[in-house]
Amino acid sequence: MSYIKKPKFQHPDLQVNDIGLTRRDYEGTLTTLCGGCGHDSISAAIIQAAADMSLAPHKVAKISGIGCSSKIPSYFLSKSHGFNSVHGRMPSVATGANIANKDLHYVGVSGDGDSASIGLGQFCHIVRRRINMLYIVANNGTYGLTKGQLSATADLGSKTKSGEESLYDNIDMATLAIELGATFVARSFSGDKQQLIPLIQAGLTHKGFAFIDVVSPCVTFNNTEQSSHGYKNTWETYVSLSKVDFVPMKEEITTSYDPGHGKTITLHDGSVIHLHKTGLNYDPSDKNNALKHINQHKDNGEIATGLLYINQSASDLHEIQATVDKPFNLLNNHDLCPGNEVLAGINQQFR
Amino acid sequence: MKPTDINDPNYFHKVVDCQWACPAHTPVPEYIRLITEKRYTDAYMVNWHSNVFPGILGRTCDRPCEPACRRGRVEEEPVAICRLKRVAADYKSDIKDRLPSIPKKKNGKHIALIGAGPASLTVARDLLPLGYKITLFEKDHLSGGAMRTQIPRFRLPMEVLDEELNYILNMGIDKVFNNEIKSMEELINQNYDAIFVGTGAPLGKRLELPGFEEAKENIHIGIEWLANVAFEHTDSIGKRVIVLGGGNTAMDCCRTSKRLGGEHVTVAVRSGFDEMKASPWEIEDAINEDIPIVNFHVPKRYILKDSKLVGMEFEKVRKEFDKKGKRLLVPTGEEPVIIPCDDVLCAIGQENSFPWIERDLGIEFDQWELPILDKKTFQSTHKKVFFGGDSALGPDNIITAVAHGHDAALSIHLFCNDTDIEERPSPLTSLQSQKMGIHQWSYENDISNDVRYAVPHADKAKTLNDINLEVELGFDEDLAFNETMRCLNCDIQTVFTDKLCIECDACVDICPTDCITFTANADENQLRNNLLAPATNNEQDIYVSGILPTERIMAKNEDLCLHCGLCAERCPTSAWDMRKYLYNTPKAANA
Numbered sequence: 018m019s020y021i022k023k024p025k026f027q028h029p030d031l032q033v034n035d036i037g038l039t040r041r042d043y044e045g046t047l048t049t050l051c052g053g054c055g056h057d058s059i060s061a062a063i064i065q066a067a068a069d070m071s072l073a074p075h076k077v078a079k080i081s082g083i084g085c086s087s088k089i090p091s092y093f094l095s096k097s098h099g100f101n102s103v104h105g106r107m108p109s110v111a112t113g114a115n116i117a118n119k120d121l122h123y124v125g126v127s128g129d130g131d132s133a134s135i136g137l138g139q140f141c142h143i144v145r146r147r148i149n150m151l152y153i154v155a156n157n158g159t160y161g162l163t164k165g166q167l168s169a170t171a172d173l174g175s176k177t178k179s180g181e182e183s184l185y186d187n188i189d190m191a192t193l194a195i196e197l198g199a200t201f202v203a204r205s206f207s208g209d210k211q212q213l214i215p216l217i218q219a220g221l222t223h224k225g226f227a228f229i230d231v232v233s234p235c236v237t238f239n240n241t242e243q244s245s246h247g248y249k250n251t252w253e254t255y256v257s258l259s260k261v262d263f264v265p266m267k268e269e270i271t272t273s274y275d276p277g278h279g280k281t282i283t284l285h286d287g288s289v290i291h292l293h294k295t296g297l298n299y300d301p302s303d304k305n306n307a308l309k310h311i312n313q314h315k316d317n318g319e320i321a322t323g324l325l326y327i328n329q330s331a332s333d334l335h336e337i338q339a340t341v342d343k344p345f346n347l348l349n350n351h352d353l354c355p356g357n358e359v360l361a362g363i364n365q366q367f368r
Numbered sequence: 369m370k371p372t373d374i375n376d377p378n379y380f381h382k383v384v385d386c387q388w389a390c391p392a393h394t395p396v397p398e399y400i401r402l403i404t405e406k407r408y409t410d411a412y413m414v415n416w417h418s419n420v421f422p423g424i425l426g427r428t429c430d431r432p433c434e435p436a437c438r439r440g441r442v443e444e445e446p447v448a449i450c451r452l453k454r455v456a457a458d459y460k461s462d463i464k465d466r467l468p469s470i471p472k473k474k475n476g477k478h479i480a481l482i483g484a485g486p487a488s489l490t491v492a493r494d495l496l497p498l499g500y501k502i503t504l505f506e507k508d509h510l511s512g513g514a515m516r517t518q519i520p521r522f523r524l525p526m527e528v529l530d531e532e533l534n535y536i537l538n539m540g541i542d543k544v545f546n547n548e549i550k551s552m553e554e555l556i557n558q559n560y561d562a563i564f565v566g567t568g569a570p571l572g573k574r575l576e577l578p579g580f581e582e583a584k585e586n587i588h589i590g591i592e593w594l595a596n597v598a599f600e601h602t603d604s605i606g607k608r609v610i611v612l613g614g615g616n617t618a619m620d621c622c623r624t625s626k627r628l629g630g631e632h633v634t635v636a637v638r639s640g641f642d643e644m645k646a647s648p649w650e651i652e653d654a655i656n657e658d659i660p661i662v663n664f665h666v667p668k669r670y671i672l673k674d675s676k677l678v679g680m681e682f683e684k685v686r687k688e689f690d691k692k693g694k695r696l697l698v699p700t701g702e703e704p705v706i707i708p709c710d711d712v713l714c715a716i717g718q719e720n721s722f723p724w725i726e727r728d729l730g731i732e733f734d735q736w737e738l739p740i741l742d743k744k745t746f747q748s749t750h751k752k753v754f755f756g757g758d759s760a761l762g763p764d765n766i767i768t769a770v771a772h773g774h775d776a777a778l779s780i781h782l783f784c785n786d787t788d789i790e791e792r793p794s795p796l797t798s799l800q801s802q803k804m805g806i807h808q809w810s811y812e813n814d815i816s817n818d819v820r821y822a823v824p825h826a827d828k829a830k831t832l833n834d835i836n837l838e839v840e841l842g843f844d845e846d847l848a849f850n851e852t853m854r855c856l857n858c859d860i861q862t863v864f865t866d867k868l869c870i871e872c873d874a875c876v877d878i879c880p881t882d883c884i885t886f887t888a889n890a891d892e893n894q895l896r897n898n899l900l901a902p903a904t905n906n907e908q909d910i911y912v913s914g915i916l917p918t919e920r921i922m923a924k925n926e927d928l929c930l931h932c933g934l935c936a937e938r939c940p941t942s943a944w945d946m947r948k949y950l951y952n953t954p955k956a957a958n959a
Contacts, residue, residue: 020814021813021934023878024817024932026930028881030901041880048878048938051940053874053938053939053940057878061877208871208872210873236940237940240870248871248872252918
C-alpha cells in the first residue's frame with residue numbers, strides 16, 4: 018500500500034470514450050496489495066477493457082468472495098455496484114443478483130482459494146447453471162492472505178517461498194469449467210495485457226457463463242524459481258494458442274480482416290473475436306480438442322493460454338428457466354399479480 | 369534505441385525542466401523544497417551560489433524556468449518559481465557568516481572589471497574568494513548597472529538591491545566609480561592579468577519621424593529616462609504620455625510615467641498584442657494600472673502646435689502573411705489615429721556600443737558591433753579580454769548576465785593559471801536514493817492539486833502615488849508553503865535498473881500519466897508511437913532500458929512524469945528507485 022493517493026493529474030491526450038469518460042474514470046481506490054501483485058494488473062486490464070468498451074459504470078456489478086483476489090473490486094470501477102461476500106460464496110450472491118436483475122454486466126472476481134478450495138462446490142454449480150457473467154479467477158497457486166500456503170491449483174512439484182512442495186496434482190479450473198458446461202473458457206497471464214484485455218472484453222460480451230483463469234503471480238509468497246505460478250516460470254512456459262483481438266460491434270462494421278489469417282467469431286451482439294493464427298491452428302469451438310490441447314501442453318510443462326473454448330449455442334439460466342424479458346427487480350405488483358381476469362384465463366386452460 | 373546513458377550529466381539535468389531552462393542552471397526544486405521546510409536561509413544560499421542575486425531576481429527575473437515548468441504541461445499554470453525565490457530572500461536570516469571567506473593573502477593576479485552590473489559583479493563574486501585583486505570601474509556613482517537604472521524602484525526596492533550588491537562590494541573590491549573608461553588601450557597598458565567587459569547594451573534609440581527636430585525636447589530614450597528617474601534627475605513628466613514599444617522597458621516606462629504625473633499614458637505597439645516582447649506578467653501589471661495598450665499602430669509623425677509637441681499620428685495596420693509565411697503589417701486603409709501627448713518615451717530597442725574600444729587592439733567586432741567571442745569561454749579575440757552580459761551577445765536579461773559572469777570567471781581563472789580555458793571542469797552532480805522506508809521518501813511526493821497562487825499586490829491608490837512603494841507584496845509564509853506544494857520535484861529522478869526487473873507491470877499499472885511502457889525495441893520515432901500514451905513532445909527524452917528477459921525493453925516518456933514515486937513504491941524488486949539528482953555548473957572555485 019501507499020501513503021499517498023494516486024495524483025489526479027492524467028495524460029492530457031488520454032482517450033475519451035463514447036460516453037465521455039477516460040480510463041482514469043474507471044479506476045477505483047489505490048491498491049493495498051503488495052507491490053508487484055499480479056492482481057493489480059488484472060484490475061488494470063479490467064479498467065482498460067471497460068473503458069475501451071464504453072461500459073456505463075452503473076450497468077456493472079462487481080462481486081467477490083474472500084482473499085487477496087477478492088479485494089480487487091475495490092481497485093477498479095469505483096462507480097459500479099459491488100458486493101464483497103463470504104468466503105467461497107461469491108457464486109451464490111452472483112446468481113441471486115443475476116436472477117434479480119439480468120440487465121447488468123456481472124464481473125465476479127475470485128481466487129484459487131476462494132474458488133478451488135472452500136468454494137469449489139459453489140463454483141461447480143454456477144458453471145452448471147450458466148449464469149450470464151464473467152467469472153475471473155486470479156490464480157496464484159498460494160494462499161497469500163494467510164502467508165503463503167500451497168493452494169489446490171499449485172502444480173505438482175511446485176515450491177513456495179518457504180520451500181513447501183506440492184505433493185498433489187493441481188485442480189485445473191479451466192478444464193473443470195469446460196467439463197461442467199461453461200460456454201466461454203479462457204486462460205491468460207496478468208503480465209500479458211495484450212491478451213488479457215481482449216479476453217475480458219469478449220467475456221463481458223459473451224452471453225452465458227464466461228470464465229477466465231488468470232495466472233497472477235503472488236510476488237511475496239510464490240514467486241520463486243521453483244514456483245510454477247511465478248513471473249519467471251510463467252513468462253517461460255505460457256503458450257498462446259491464438260492471438261486474440263476483440264472488436265466491438267460498432268467498429269466491426271468498418272473493420273476488414275483477411276480471412277486467410279485466422280478465425281472470426283461473431284458474438285450475439287455483433288461484436289467479433291478475431292483469432293489470429295499462431296501456427297497451432299487451434300479451434301476453440303471443439304470441447305474435446307480443447308481439453309486435449311490443455312492437457313498436452315500441461316504434459317509438456319507448458320500453460321496453454323488464450324481463448325480455449327467457446328460455445329454460443331447453449332442457453333443461459335434465464336433462457337433455461339424461460340424467465341420474463343423484464344428484469345425481476347423491475348416487476349411491479351401488477352406484473353406479479355395480474356388480477357382475476359388473467360387467473361380466470363389460466364384456469365380456463367385446465368377445464 | 370540504445371539504452372539511455374544516465375551517467376551523461378545532461379540526461380537527468382534535462383528532466384529538471386526549470387533548471388535546464390535557467391541560464392545559470394539554478395537547482396530550482398531543491399530550493400523550493402527548502403522553502404517548504406521553512407529553511408529560507410538555506411534556500412537563499414542555494415540560489416545565491418547559482419544566481420548571485422536571489423532577492424533581485426525573485427522580483428525581476430525574466431523567468432525562463434516558468435514556461436519550461438512541467439506543471440504547466442499537466443495543468444494550466446507553472447509553479448510560481450520566481451516569486452518563491454523572493455520568499456527565500458524575504459524570510460531568510462542573516463547570511464553574512466555563510467558568505468565565502470576572502471583570503472588576506474592575494475594570489476598576485478589583478479583583474480579589471482568594466483561596468484558594475486550583474487555580469488561583472490558575478491565575476492567578482494567568483495574570483496574574490498580565490499585571492500584575486502579586483503578593480504571595478506563604473507561610470508555612475510553607484511553600482512548595479514541596469515538593475516539600478518532600468519528597473520524602477522516600485523518593482524525592485526533600493527534596500528533589496530543594495531543588500532545584494534553589498535554582499536559582493538564588501539568582499540574587498542577596489543571600486544573606481546564615477547569613472548567612465550574612455551580608452552581600452554590605456555587600460556590594457558596598465559597590465560591587468562585579465563580585463564572583463566560588462567558594460568551592457570547602453571545605447572537606446574529615438575524614433576526620428578517628421579516633426580522630430582522640433583519636438584526633440586519632449587522625445588526621450590526610454591532607458592536613459594528610466595536611469596534619470598532612478599538617479600532622481602527626473603521627477604516629473606507631462607500629463608499625456610505615449611510610450612512607443614512593446615518590451616519590458618516600455619512597461620517600466622509607462623508605469624513610471626503614471627507615477628510621475630502622467631494622467632493619460634498610452635502604450636503604442638506596431639505589431640499585434642500577442643507579438644509583444646514584454647513578459648506577460650509585466651503587461652498584466654501595466655493593464656492593472658489602467659494603462660491602455662494599443663496594438664497594430666505604426667507611428668507616422670509627431671504633431672506640433674506652436675512648436676510644441678501635442679500628439680502623434682499613427683497608421684492602423686493588420687497582420688498578414690506572405691507566401692513564404694513571413695509576417696507583414698499591412699495598412700488597413702482606415703483614418704490615421706491621432707493620440708494627443710506632451711511627451712513621448714521611445715522603448716524601441718537597445719544596442720551595444722563600444723566607442724571606447726580602439727579597433728587596433730586585436731579585439732574584433734562583427735557586423736552588428738558585437739565582439740567576436742568564444743561563446744563557451746567568453747574570451748574575445750584578444751586573449752586577455754573577456755566579455756559578459758548584454759555587452760557580450762546583445763541585450764538579454766539579468767540571469768543570462770549572471771550565467772555569463774560565472775563562465776567568464778572560470779575562463780579568467782583558468783587563463784590566469786596558464787591552463788587551457790577550453791578544458792572546462794565537469795558539472796558537479798550527485799544521484800542519491802531518497803528511500804527512507806517501504807513507502808517513505810525523503811521528499812514530499814503528495815503534491816497539491818491547487819492552481820497557481822497569485823502574489824498579493826499593494827493597494828493601487830497608494831502605489832500609483834509613490835514611485836518607491838513596491839507593488840508586489842510577495843507571498844506570505846502560508847501562501848508560499850501552498851505554492852511550493854505544487855512543485856513536482858522533477859529533480860527526484862526515476863532510476864531504473866533493468867537487471868532487477870521481473871516485468872510484473874506494477875509500475876505501468878500505477879503510473880498516473882501513462883509514462884511507462886514495456887514493449888519491443890524500435891527506433892526512436894517508432895518507439896515514441898508505440899508507447900502506452902504516444903510521446904509527441906520531441907523535446908523530452910525517452911528513457912530506454914537494456915533488453916529484459918522477455919526481450920522487451922522498458923521505455924519511459926519523461927515528458928509528463930509527475931515524479932510521484934508510485935512506480936518505485938509499487939516495484940517489488942526496487943528496480944525503480946527515486947534518486948535526487950543535484951546538478952551544479954562548474955564555477956571558478958571548482959577548477
